[in-house]
Amino acid sequence: MSELQNEDCLGKHLFIMGDVNTGKTTLCRQWLVQLCQQGLGTRIALIDMAPHIPEALALERGLVGAGGSLLPPPASGVLDLRTHLDAPRLSSTSEAEAMAKAVRNAHAIEALLAQLPGSRRDILFINDVTLYLQAGFAAGLLKHIAKADIKTLVVNGYWGERLGGGELTRREKAETQRLRQSFARRGRILELTRCYG
Numbered sequence: 001m002s003e004l005q006n007e008d009c010l011g012k013h014l015f016i017m018g019d020v021n022t023g024k025t026t027l028c029r030q031w032l033v034q035l036c037q038q039g040l041g042t043r044i045a046l047i048d049m050a051p052h053i054p055e056a057l058a059l060e061r062g063l064v065g066a067g068g069s070l071l072p073p074p075a076s077g078v079l080d081l082r083t084h085l086d087a088p089r090l091s092s093t094s095e096a097e098a099m100a101k102a103v104r105n106a107h108a109i110e111a112l113l114a115q116l117p118g119s120r121r122d123i124l125f126i127n128d129v130t131l132y133l134q135a136g137f138a139a140g141l142l143k144h145i146a147k148a149d150i151k152t153l154v155v156n157g158y159w160g161e162r163l164g165g166g167e168l169t170r171r172e173k174a175e176t177q178r179l180r181q182s183f184a185r186r187g188r189i190l191e192l193t194r195c196y197g
Contacts, residue, residue, distance in 0.1 A: 010035065010123075013153040013187025015180065019160025022192040025050070025068040025127055028156050032125055033073055041077035045121035045148075046070060047112050048080070050128040051087035051105070070127035079119050081112040085131060088168060098168050102134035109136065116148035123152040130157040133175035134168050142182055155179075159191065 009031045016024045035044060050069045072078035085105045092098035109132045116124070124145065132141065145153060157176060183189050 007031075009154050010040075010152050013183060014155070014190060015183040015187060016154070016156040016190045016192060017159035017176075017180075018192035020158070022160075024156035024158075024192055025070050027190075027192070028070055028125055028127060028154055031154055032070065032078070035123065036073045036076040036078065040123065041072070043121055044072070044077075044123040044125065045079040045081060045116060045119050046072055046125045046127070047109070047116075048082040048127045049085060049105075049109055049131045051085045051090075051131055068127075070125065079115075079121055081115060083108045083112060085109070087131075088134060089166075095166050095168065098166070099135070102131075102168055106132055106135035110140075113141065113144040116144055116150075119148065121148070122150055124148070124150045124154070126153075126155040128157060129155050129179070130159075130172050130176055133157070133179065134172045136175070138175045138178035138182065141179070153187065155183075 016027055018024050032044070032046070035041070048070050069082075072080050085108060086101045088098040088101040088105070092101060129141070157179075158172075159176065180189055
């Protein structure tokens with residue numbers, strides 16, 4: 001996996017996928033730091049969609065390390081867009097409650113995405129995109145990205161079995177597949193299968 005760390009992501013569209021704790025966020029963090037070290041921080045927008053997962057809940061579910069945040073280096077000039085988001089599957093007692101949380105998350109993320117076009121940033125990192133895809137649409141996400149004229153796109157998302165099933169998972173997988181199809185046409189998909197760090 002060390003060859004990925006050394007890959008130049010500038011000018012590319014990359015979709016990093018994998019199960020929980022396979023190093024998706026770690027790899028994105030390394031690329032983000034590299035670009036900032038090149039003095040490109042003021043061209044970068046970061047949308048962190050990772051949900052808030054209380055440590056006790058992650059421990060109880062055997063998912064310590066899930067939902068890792070992606071933070072820009074201090075004083076890098078990166079436009080850091082984030083808000084409080086829940087982990088619908090992990091924090092809900094019913095499918096209906098999980099879907100309601102997913103819908104609230106999608107609305108909150110839409111507000112972050114709406115800030116992209118006026119930001120004058122042409123490099124975009126998105127951490128944990130699948131949280132949006134639980135109730136949002138891949139097509140809508142791609143429209144926001146196109147409207148902002150993003151040249152470099154680095155996105156990571158969950159692709160696995162450890163978080164369970166149900167309608168929320170089926171919807172997330174279907175929308176993630178649509179996003180994968182876009183990256184297959186215009187970029188590259190990297191699937192991480194073991195811990196990378």
